[in-house]
Amino acid sequence: MTYLPQSSSESSAESSAQSPQPSWEPAPARRPRRTALAAGVLTTALLVGGGAGIGGAALWDTWQDEPSGTSDASAPATAQTVSDAPDRVDDGSVESVAEAVLPSVVQIEVSGPQGEGSGSGIILSEDGRILTNNHVVEVAAEGGALRVSFEDGTTAPATVLGTDPLTDTAVIQAEDVSGLTPAAIGDSAGLAVGQDVVAIGSPFGLDATVTSGIVSALDRPVNVGSDDAGNATTYPAIQTDAAINPGNSGGPLVDMSGAVVGINSSIRTAPSASGEASGSIGLGFAIPINEVLPIVDQMVAGETPTHARLGISVGDTDTDTVGEGAVIRELTAGSAAEDAGLQAGDVVTKVGERRITGADSLVATIRSYRPGDSVTVTYFRDGETATATLTLDSDAE
Numbered sequence: 001m002t003y004l005p006q007s008s009s010e011s012s013a014e015s016s017a018q019s020p021q022p023s024w025e026p027a028p029a030r031r032p033r034r035t036a037l038a039a040g041v042l043t044t045a046l047l048v049g050g051g052a053g054i055g056g057a058a059l060w061d062t063w064q065d066e067p068s069g070t071s072d073a074s075a076p077a078t079a080q081t082v083s084d085a086p087d088r089v090d091d092g093s094v095e096s097v098a099e100a101v102l103p104s105v106v107q108i109e110v111s112g113p114q115g116e117g118s119g120s121g122i123i124l125s126e127d128g129r130i131l132t133n134n135h136v137v138e139v140a141a142e143g144g145a146l147r148v149s150f151e152d153g154t155t156a157p158a159t160v161l162g163t164d165p166l167t168d169t170a171v172i173q174a175e176d177v178s179g180l181t182p183a184a185i186g187d188s189a190g191l192a193v194g195q196d197v198v199a200i201g202s203p204f205g206l207d208a209t210v211t212s213g214i215v216s217a218l219d220r221p222v223n224v225g226s227d228d229a230g231n232a233t234t235y236p237a238i239q240t241d242a243a244i245n246p247g248n249s250g251g252p253l254v255d256m257s258g259a260v261v262g263i264n265s266s267i268r269t270a271p272s273a274s275g276e277a278s279g280s281i282g283l284g285f286a287i288p289i290n291e292v293l294p295i296v297d298q299m300v301a302g303e304t305p306t307h308a309r310l311g312i313s314v315g316d317t318d319t320d321t322v323g324e325g326a327v328i329r330e331l332t333a334g335s336a337a338e339d340a341g342l343q344a345g346d347v348v349t350k351v352g353e354r355r356i357t358g359a360d361s362l363v364a365t366i367r368s369y370r371p372g373d374s375v376t377v378t379y380f381r382d383g384e385t386a387t388a389t390l391t392l393d394s395d396a397e
Contacts, residue, residue: 089256089257089258092257093256094196097256097257097258098198098200098210101183101252101254102151102200102210103123103151103180104122104123104180104182104183104252105121105122105123105151105200105208105252106120106122106149106150106174107119107120107121107148107149107201107207108120108130108132108137108146108147108158108172109149110136110137110139110140111140111145112139112140112142112143112144113142113143113144114139114144115139116139118202118205119132119247120200120202120250120251121136121251122250122252122260123181123182123183124183124296124300125182126178126179127178127180128156128173128175128177128178129161129172129173129174129300130148130158130172130173130174131169131170131171131263131296132169132250134164134167134168135168135225135265136249136250137160137163137170137172138170140160146158146172149207150177154177156174156175157174157175158173158174158175159173159175160172161173161299162299162300162302162303162305163299164295164299165231165233166231166232166307167287167291167292167295167305167307168225168233168235168265169263169287169292169296170250170299171296183252184257184259184260185260185293186254186255186257186259186260186289187259187261187290188238188261188262188289188290191218191238191261191288192218193215193217193218194215195215195255195256196213196214196255197212197238197240197253197254198210198211198242198253198254199212199213199240199242199244199251199252199253199264200251200252201244201247201248201250201252202248202251203245203246203247203248203279204247204279205247211242211244212242213241213242213282214241215238215239216239216240216241216283217238217239218236218238219237220236220238220239221234221236221357221358221361221363222237222285222364223364224266232360234360234363234364235288235291235367236367237262237265237285237286237288237364238253238261238287239283239284240284240285240286241282241284243280244264244285245267245279245280246279248264248267248284249264249265249266250263250265251264253286260289261288261289262286262287262288262289263286263292264284265285265287266284267279267280267283267285268283268284288368291367291368295307306371306394307367307395308366308369308370308371308372308393308395309336309366309392309393309395310335310336310337310366310377310390310393311331311335311336311338312328312329312337312342313330314326314359314362314363315359317347322347322380323347323349323380324355324357324358325347325348325349325356325358325379325380326348326356326359326361326362327345327346327347327348328342328344328345328347328348330344331343331344336391336392336393337377340377340388340389341388342377342379343381345381346379346381347380347381348362348377348378349379349380350376351366351376351377351378352365352375366392369392371392372391372392372394373391373392374390374391374392375389376388376389377389377390
């Protein structure tokens, strides 16, 4: 069974969008004993900066009408960066990539009061630190349990070190393990449309499954849910046609050197005759690894993750009269946006060099930055285009 998370709103960079949004669903964790939940569509809350549901690849439903970040983040201290990792891929073939990466990928079995499910994870350290999706592990909250299965067939219980619903990431710790093979961490900022990639995980509980494809688009705004405060899980996704299905969530998307460039997290599906979502139709989405590494570092350190925010609420524009962009509905007093002179009614069309096509696009773009980053916002007001340079706020309390 697949879990279909809710569409979301975001509160670290902007707040509520009023236009209907497409329902993105995390590549749900496979859920064998729970009826799939239909994804709800919420307005986009964007204090622009923000969950999802129970483990697996999220789904972006087709029954809805369709309407860069910092690249110098350091990898977690226990993971290998590409420059430090041994040369594990000889010829750049899918076979060689699979041989190199499979030892660094795990299956995660999850159980809790809400049901059971399974997802995937990426080994970060020899002693069992593992990166996955928040929606994979959240079913284990309130007294649930996690068990990790490794490539050699051994298993171990695990505990949650940290979660971040706004980026749909989590770090868990497998207990009493050693000698594991950490994944090599790559550079998602260097990806190009058309380049080959490989996805690895446990779709529908089938562990150690390898699929291949290409990067079919970059910076695709994907909105898969919201947290209890209405903050949206929206990110600028890597789109791929490598088959991703429920249970792939949390597993790696890697380049042909075997380096992790993304975390497989959501898919778009067509509804089946029974009303439940189907599997892969060649539209899978991964969270760019560069944009979550600072969050991962914070979780590993036991800190509460922080996110960049503009301090505005936004909605989609009427493209027939205004064109593409995100219209500012409200501004938070004293926010970076207000201090920079932005006003309600302004239509944001670009952040840096990235074009803004709507509310989710703005949320995803701001989410790719860190608090304290300086950005140039291009906006349209009273028939004229203007720019403002500002320093992004933090959602830290």
